[in-house]
Amino acid sequence: MKTKESKIILKGTGASVGEVEGVVKVVKDLDFSSAEFKEGDILVTRITNPSMIMIITKAAAIVTDIGGLTSHPSIVSRELGIPCVVGTEKATKVLKDGMKIRVDGKKGVIYKI
Amino acid sequence: MIKNQSYKISKKQNEIIDNFLLANKNCISTIDTRTVWPANVSQIEAYFSDIYSKIFFEKFKNNPKEFEKALNTLRMFAIHNMLHHSKVAGLKVLKRFENYPITQKEIVDFIVFMLNVAKKKSKEKLFCLNENYKILDNKEIKEINKNLIWTKSSDLTAKKEIGSLIVSLDSLIWSLYFDPYRSAGSEIHGPYLVGNYYILIRDYFDINPKEIWLIKNKYSSVKIYLKYPKNIGIKINFIDQVNSSKSLGKELISFSILVDGKNVVSLSEINSLFKYFSILTESQSQKVNKLTPQKIIKKGAEIYYYSNRDFFKYYKEDWRPSQEVYDRIDNWGLKFWNQYKNSEKVSINFFMKLFDPRNDFIG
Numbered sequence: 001m002k003t004k005e006s007k008i009i010l011k012g013t014g015a016s017v018g019e020v021e022g023v024v025k026v027v028k029d030l031d032f033s034s035a036e037f038k039e040g041d042i043l044v045t046r047i048t049n050p051s052m053i054m055i056i057t058k059a060a061a062i063v064t065d066i067g068g069l070t071s072h073p074s075i076v077s078r079e080l081g082i083p084c085v086v087g088t089e090k091a092t093k094v095l096k097d098g099m100k101i102r103v104d105g106k107k108g109v110i111y112k113i
Numbered sequence: 114m115i116k117n118q119s120y121k122i123s124k125k126q127n128e129i130i131d132n133f134l135l136a137n138k139n140c141i142s143t144i145d146t147r148t149v150w151p152a153n154v155s156q157i158e159a160y161f162s163d164i165y166s167k168i169f170f171e172k173f174k175n176n177p178k179e180f181e182k183a184l185n186t187l188r189m190f191a192i193h194n195m196l197h198h199s200k201v202a203g204l205k206v207l208k209r210f211e212n213y214p215i216t217q218k219e220i221v222d223f224i225v226f227m228l229n230v231a232k233k234k235s236k237e238k239l240f241c242l243n244e245n246y247k248i249l250d251n252k253e254i255k256e257i258n259k260n261l262i263w264t265k266s267s268d269l270t271a272k273k274e275i276g277s278l279i280v281s282l283d284s285l286i287w288s289l290y291f292d293p294y295r296s297a298g299s300e301i302h303g304p305y306l307v308g309n310y311y312i313l314i315r316d317y318f319d320i321n322p323k324e325i326w327l328i329k330n331k332y333s334s335v336k337i338y339l340k341y342p343k344n345i346g347i348k349i350n351f352i353d354q355v356n357s358s359k360s361l362g363k364e365l366i367s368f369s370i371l372v373d374g375k376n377v378v379s380l381s382e383i384n385s386l387f388k389y390f391s392i393l394t395e396s397q398s399q400k401v402n403k404l405t406p407q408k409i410i411k412k413g414a415e416i417y418y419y420s421n422r423d424f425f426k427y428y429k430e431d432w433r434p435s436q437e438v439y440d441r442i443d444n445w446g447l448k449f450w451n452q453y454k455n456s457e458k459v460s461i462n463f464f465m466k467l468f469d470p471r472n473d474f475i476g
């Protein structure tokens with residue numbers, strides 16, 4: 001899936017295998033509206049928590065600032081079969097709403113498209 | 114280690130403690146301590162770990178046989194969880210700060226006793242060191258497999274529906290019991306090899322805990338049986354956390370779902386359940402997210418005690434925390450909440466020393 005245009009913009013721990021391309025939606029606080037999150041968006045957040053259940057199940061992939069292989073985003077991603085990269089430390093700063101990215105959940109790498 | 118140690122620990126005791134520490138090390142290596150929601154263990158249990166450990170120790174000292182029977186009312190996950198949390202630290206605090214007459218040898222003997230009870234519950238290698246969490250033997254799992262109605266999850270839509278249901282139930286458990294106390298309402302066990310498949314069992318045995326929350330869930334329990342190919346690479350650790358080298362969602366072969374004992378087969382029913390549990394989870398976790406730190410600590414204490422309710426019921430005692438626990442939380446304020454906030458990752462070595470009953474390290 002690699003193209004000339006894609007470059008690595010973020011690295012973390014690959015927590016759930018798979019590769020997907022999509023549009024970033026950053027969720028920064030707990031007061032979010034699940035209606036604003038579209039099916040197939042890539043969820044970018046500091047760390048997921050159970051209140052995000054509705055958007056998690058719509059997400060094409062999850063990328064977080066913190067987290068390990070048995071943290072909430074890792075566990076839910078493997079059950080849903082979607083790629084997940086945790087522990088990037090700065091996903092919510094580097095990735096912006098509307099950005100097109102590719103998430104590689106095996107290598108733990110995010111590419112800008 | 115204690116200087117001038119005047120007691121002897123047997124080779125067997127040392128072995129079981131070393132295995133326990135290794136099991137904990139394996140868990141902690143996959144955890145980011147900054148992510149525990151809504152608070153980490155120390156932020157809650159530092160207020161009462163000595164009180165809680167004292168309850169268990171005194172029952173053990175008074176009558177070990179009765180204590181063993183009471184402990185056996187608990188699931189393996191609940192016992193593992195207690196040992197992984199502050200059971201050891203609580204005894205050390207009792208000894209150092211409360212002038213309680215307990216020796217280091219007594220701490221070791223008590224913890225080893227609990228470890229042996231936990232060991233007997235497992236049908237696999239000690240403390241899930243081979244990353245299998247088995248509480249059923251081969252005969253039992255074959256019988257279960259034979260009697261279940263299995264439905265093939267033939268396409269990606271079906272797999273996604275099951276995955277979504279599992280995620281909604283996992284998230285519901287998290288929201289009801291907080292990340293550290295999932296043992297209060299769920300236990301995941303396996304993988305069990307049956308023929309050419311691995312079976313994983315997700316037992317959400319208490320999803321309607323009315324004694325600790327004002328909650329209206331029309332369902333009380335869900336059990337999900339899942340079949341995967343042999344190369345799925347499922348691992349379950351000492352504190353019942355599931356990991357896998359392949360995607361569990363995509364590799365699912367077949368499933369069997371029981372809701373309050375009744376079979377659920379159709380995807381539309383499964384989808385309805387997913388929506389129902391998701392709405393419940395969303396509202397429950399929003400409730401938690403709005404709690405003040407002090408209320409989180411008090412609720413955490415309540416949930417932790419509730420997770421071992423069957424132990425207290427065996428003794429015909431009220432499982433609820435004593436007034437002393439609530440008074441401490443009120444009087445000590447946010448002292449430990451702030452102290453143990455974990456804005457940085459905590460090292461594995463710290464935990465290895467803390468969990469070891471052979472020393473007096475508290476931190």
